[in-house]
Amino acid sequence: MNLRHKTSLLLGVVVSLALTISGFCMHFLYEKALRASVYSSVDMVAQSTAATIANYLESGFREARAIAVTLPLDALKNNHPAALERQLRMMAESFPNFRNGLFILNAQGDLLVDWPPHPEKRGRNFAFRPYFKRTRDARHGIIGEPYRSARTGQPVLTFTAYLQDRQGNFLGVLGCSAQLLDPAGLGALRQKRLGQSGYIYVFDISRKIILHPDEKRILVSDVPLGANPMFDRAIEGVDGVGETVNSRGISMLLALRRVAGSTWIVGAQEPRDEALSHINRVEFRIALAGLACALLAAIIGWIAVGRLMRPLRDLENIVEHLQLPAEDGVDDDVKGRTPGRLLPLQKNPDIGGLARVIYALYMELSEALVDSRKANSELQSAQSDLAQALDASWQLTEQLESNHRILSEQAAALEEANRQLKDTQSQMLQQEKMASIGQLAAGVAHEINNPMGFVTSNLNTLGKYLAKLRAADKEQAALLADLMDEEQAEAYLRQRRKSKVDMVFEDIPELLDESLDGAKRVRDIVQNLKTFSRVDQAEETEVNINDCLDSTLKIVWNELKYKAEVKKDFGELPSLKCHPQQLNQVFMNILVNAAHAIEERGEIRIRTWCERQQVKVAITDNGCGIPDEVRERIFEPFFTTKEVGKGTGLGMSIAYEIIQKHGGRIEIDSRVGEGTTFTIILPLDKTAVDDSATDDQPADHGQGEVRTWEKLLEESRTQETG
Template identity: 35%
Template sequence: MSLRLKTIIGIAAIEAVLLLLLVSMTLDYLRTTNYEGIVKRASTTATLFATTAKDAVLSYDLASLDAFVNEVLKNPDLVYARVLGPDQQLFAEAGMPEALSADFAADQEVESVDDGIFDTYALVAEGGVVYGRVELGLDINLLRQTIAEAEQRSALIAAMEMGLVALFSFILGTYLTRQLQGLRKGAQQISAGELDINIPVKGKDEIADVARAFNVMASDLEEASRRRDQYEAELEELNRSLEDRVKQRTHQLVEKNKELLQANDEIKKTQAKLVQSEKMASVGVLAAGVAHEINNPLGFVMSNLCTLEEYVKNYRELLGAYETLFSLKDSQERKAQYAKIKSLVEEYDLAFMNDDLDDLLKDTHEGSVRVKEIVKGLKAFSHVDSTEEMQLTDLNECIETTLKVANNEIKYHCEIITDLGDIPQINCIPGQIKQVLLNMLLNAAHAIKEQGRIEIASVFREEAVEISIRDNGCGIVKDELGRLFEPFFTTKEVGKGTGLGLSISYGIIVDDHHGDIRVESELGMGSCFTIVLPINKSEVVQEAG
């Protein structure tokens, strides 16, 4: 499967899942909200109608009841209304003949309505005695039509969104594969001995940087090959020369060999830069671990939602039992219904559910905030410095951002303790500082085999900001301390490290920021790396002002 196809399928799959979740949740919320509104409206209207008609029912004032019925039908979507007496005798009714002629059956939920009319009633009672009831029918066809239109529009929007995502994925995949094909073709030409190549460079992204570095490497190889051919020709000429010129030619050969060695050293340096660039790019792999960090809060959020769903179901059953109780007139039936309700309250532990609701909602909110903070930290850490220039930066913020990104790598076996002091902002390249902190944190975590502790502190001391990262891991042999910052030197097992992390960090702190890195370590007790970044007095005065 090609990279372009993988890109299209991957992005389309993620977008499809997110769209499905969003559309389903939105439509479900729309249906639930509107259906609950219909039920509440029907119940409220019936109750008000029963209250209005109570005096007329008690006095058998049929003319007033006819007027009340006609008046209540002025409410939008009401299709019929009737008033019944104590023995179900009809006092007054009005509305659609079809609805009035149908047998009345009260509806509990809008989803169960099959005739397009939500039927409900309310009792007319005085002093605990039922003297009749009112019955209403509410038309829900328009509501269902509106929801159906919303579903169709959501499906259309989702289809358009998927089309745009597929188009974007295709364009992105085509761009990436086209650039990589150029690099592959260039590598094949070099392996075939064709050193006079120049890969076209487009854009200013990482692939363009690799293409430029590739062209520099090819140019250096071509120059080295040209010099080698030249030296070989000169050697052949020397072999054909006279003996009296051997000493002179030998001296020239020694000088030329020095130049050749220098050219080879330049090639090695260029290759080392490529390795460093690849090493820096691999730091982004840590972002994959954030998925696990997000899954944890999402897990208990979803669990809480399931519990809330169960509670809602229990509440609805209790409400249904109470509604049944209100509709009963026989004292024995009402007594039995009272016992049933009491049994349901004890079975569902109503008091516990009421107390647990606040905790469930609080935990769900905290989980959502946690996901938001994780994504915010990853976004801040992955920000690329567009100018690579010094800028005023809060180092404490750099530490917190790096901890969020590296958290999934170290949290399971390391306790993180921070002591961030009140330090001034300094001029630095924040992206490079975050990379150094990440290297130090990962090295400290790898030095701890099982369970351990990492302490991070920042302090302003003697016109410099110091950041210390201390662990209680395995420590470093004293003889190896002097070689820690050498390129390709590592104390890890074979295959576990490249030996470039500390070398890169040393170059960033010492060469680019004119600072220093101090190391203290004792075998079996742990290590402490201290980063020292100088600060100008003018910067401190400016910040204080």
């Protein structure tokens, strides 16, 4: 893109930017003015509607009191419904607003008379109606809450008057019922429209809709708290205008005004998109005008810049065809031709200075080029001398590299020997420790089994003795009952109850059962200890991996039960020839690390299956997971992420070595914050193992701690067993 294109584009962009900014300002001002106009319009409608409703309610209240003044109270007091019915008929003709009817309830709330007459309802008690209770308690007429008539199903509004005799005794209540949706009354407000789809609605502070274009919503509280913020604020006593979202999720420009003398609130609203629709058309016109102006500015810039840049293009053509000087220097012919071609351009007021600068630069560069050619010839001579020196230095460098290579190989060999020595030392320490712990466990198990045999045998014998003793006591009690009189028998029973003999006989069997159960649990723990250690199995033996896992779970149960729920999914497995005590050590380290990875309460899932002549064990936890930087170093000896003094860093290193010696491998799938799965793969036939499968090194939880028998035995003394 050349300068002409760039200038035209820049001019178009500047014009477009200016028009865009001015368009945004116009849009803002126009929208502000239009919004204020809409707010004023809906507010005027809300205020006028509120005044109309207030006048309607006041008029109905006055008419109800006027009708009450005309009633023959003596007829009401003496229970003469005929006279009252004639008067109600006359009043119904004089006051057509009460199209739903007029009625009188006596002091007990019974329907005494109504017009139009409904004989089947006369005598029924309506004291439960809120308007009756409120009128009786307030001792004056009220405007009742709108409700749906049981007779017509239409929403009605009842105006009441308090009826009393000259002495102030309560005689009853006059009810004047108006149809809420009467077109001659408030029903006409439902037909008003603001714009195309705006409308008016009325509700009270109990959230009940009083008037609404949708008749299904009338007398229904279907606006939940929080669905319409301005609706909620109006109920709290704050009215005015603003933008809100109604209960149907539509943005509205809303005005809310209270109806004087009532708990009703009038809302006049118009959809925001409809009220501000004119702005979209204005925006489209502004965009078209801006695009046309930008295009015109780009065309004018294209033509003007083309004319202004003509001398510059001539200068570019001259500079492009300038000749380089000869090797022996800048001749007079070149000096003469160059200023002759640049002379007209040097007089140009726009680019004359640039032409003079180019001429001066050309002469300086020509002389510099001649000097550089001379220096280049001298440099080539010096390079030949330098090449000879470099040959000698290369020979010395090759000798030094050879010596460095030999030293590096020796250092690598020493490091490898040191690493192997450390690995061998750690494995020997662990093997000696496991052997001594296994012998200790077997000895402890043997020593515990002997006294536990005595305890179990004595408990069984004690149970038999208890049965004989209970039988003897029963026979003795029967004999004593025959030999003693009533007073002696009563004394014997009191002494027996005081000594709690029967309770002792009932409690001893439970104590014996609990003791036998505890002895059995101790015997099971000892058996699991012997099974796990297996010090008598130094050679490989065929075992079922499921049995090894069960034995390990029983040993480490105290470590797991407070941290996780263990779920087992054991499949059918063939026997595997292995060192079971070593595999138990691997399972123990992974299970304990899984428990440590769970912060509070989690889940550990153990799954076993056989696939392609391989036994697979997957141990999954939903703990903290393993970061990638920890996974890369997890099998390094003495590497641990635990605090100082809490981990040796040998657990997963030894586990990895044990699995490798069995011809297997460990795979890992871990996500930080979600959990980790260790998969141990052991071949049934070690000669068929693919060596490449051992390249993938899974990581542990960063715990790397060797779980020793000393620690487990110490924990088992302080915590309750399995």
